[in-house]
Amino acid sequence: MFKKLFLLLFATATLITAKAQTADELQNAYYDFSYAYVQHFNANALSLGEALLPNAGKLSDKAQPNFYYRMGTLYEDLNQFDKAINCYEKVIAAVPDFFVAHRALGYLYLKQANQVAGKLNAAKTDPVENKRLAALYTATAKKAIPHLEKAQACDPEDDTLTRIKMLYKNTKDEKGLASLDTRLQTLSKNCVDLLSDK
Secondary structure, eight states: OOHHHHOOOOOOOOHHHHHHHHHHHHHHHHHHHHHHHTTTHHHHHHHHHHHHGGGGSSSTHHHHHHHHHHHHHHHTTTHHHHHHHHHHHHHHHTTTBBHHHHHHHHHHHHHHHHHHHHHHHHTTHHHHHHHHHHHHHHHHHHHHHHHHHHHHHSSSOOHHHHHHHHHHTTTHHHHHHHHHHHHHHHHHHHHHHHHHHH
């Protein structure tokens, strides 16, 4: 009886120790990644970050958005836009008012919308393809708009405002354009410009 109890306690203690080591190792991996990122060792940071990605959900609630934002910028620099979008979406899910990630997302979706617009112009003679591309353009533009609006509300830039208005005009959303100023004013009330992992 005592032998079984001892073995059970020993196994539990070993499991707790192993779990603590795993958490420590994860934290150390995050620190290594952060150091490489801050020092602009981008290739090293990307390698460390990709190794950390499968366990990123186990990072602290404050470390996760910081990690995903940094990974998003690394992927964006490498023109791996789908991966960057995925990372930025995770940042915004955790910190909805972090307008820097909104700006990055908005411009990535805008880039996609512009690519579709180029194809749309080339497909003028094919009504079916033209209709499909027009719907795709509208859907992609509508993804870009709220992110660009949040960025504009928190950190106004003439270029961003021009692009937002252009997207509303191109999607023929006069109602959205007419209420833009009111929306920007509301969005400007809660703005986060820095992430802290502590």
